[in-house]
Amino acid sequence: MKGKKLKIGIYELTGCAGDALMILNCEKELPAIFQAVDIQSFLMAKSDNIDDELDVALVEGSVTTEKEVEELKDIRKRSKIVVALGLCATVGGIQARFQDPQKWQENFRQVYGETKMELPAVVSKPIDAYIKVDFYLPGCPISKEQFLNFFTRVVKGAPPESYPQPVCVSCKYKENDCLLKNGLFCLGPLTADGCGAVCPSHNLPCVGCWGPVQGGNWTSEFYLLQDKGFSREFIKKKMANFAGTKLSEFWKQFDRRD
Template identity: 50%
Template structure:
């Protein structure tokens, strides 16, 4: 058995692109685990915790946020080059985040002009896109923000040289485990069945419908769910607009034929 000296702690980097930094905050704020994390990995770069980053080779890089500028794109490509494993963390990195809700409609340039006018950008703005639009991603930890339990279970697997456990179930699974009444029965606009679970049904636990922030559930029955929501009086346009809030790039393939 390995003794203390033989343990090689994995070199970790935690990075943020365009986003609210909420996922990095989850790491900092999970007091039960943060010391365990600092003890079991060698954190090379995590600007939220230390202002002296060492930007070298990494075993695992966690990247939060969407790619929204050329500078971020260069940064991301550099991280990818240095990291053996790259983990996309949070909705912005996975789907593009709310800033990617109009993905694919061709209005990006017009919108930029409308908001910023004619200005010279320090770095060229890009339409918000998930990390895997540009580089290969090894693992995904969804959420807005990520769920501490799910994130640290994933981190613990990576520390042990293995991969995170997938959770291919809808939000409804944990929602029922938490003994919530189904909001769809009250004709509420809930996206639970078509949304990936893992959030511990955070919103329905408070009587609030799921907004889809874990991204699409690939097994979701989008067609029937849209029909159900329409029967509640929503228009298809409304449903699409709301599901794209957090669906970003990833939702498009599931709703393209609806």
């Protein structure tokens, strides 16, 4: 694109800051990234940050305080495109486990007691619980390759690529032995690809950290795992670890049917 550079903001809500760190981990490409676009705000990397109109806002982290709700809404107002970056922003992260407000409250009390906190907290949610999200780039944390691919396309004004395949696709390309077939609890068939099947390539089952893949056959894998001898409770817990809020509808229907 000729003419003006795109104005970009990178924001961190509650999470491990791993997605912002992954951008800094593009060591070789970093100078080119800073040249290609006008980075208006990137707290982890620079001090001279401005909150102004943006072409693209990249938001990582889940929404966990009332203040973050306001900040997020403000980012949406200022930005043409909002991208959810990483597992916490796309599904709410591992901290989105306690969605029932009462349960959340109980657990909150276990950690912070009765102290009245100055920054009121809310139940952890993905950013699309509060604003419209234009693109999702999942991962815990995001992958460098998917990010650079996404970034290059956006800078050139092309629509970003989508990744509809599960981890199994990469796993097959790598000619790994199927861990599920060998009786291990592997979430590869249900998990969005982006890591390149890194865990199965290390002889370890997929834990699901990219979040649920679109169109994953959860019912079928559930029964498959049950046949392999895993208990219902155990399967549900393992499937929930990295699924955030995105499977709650599925479980409601599943429990009714089953």
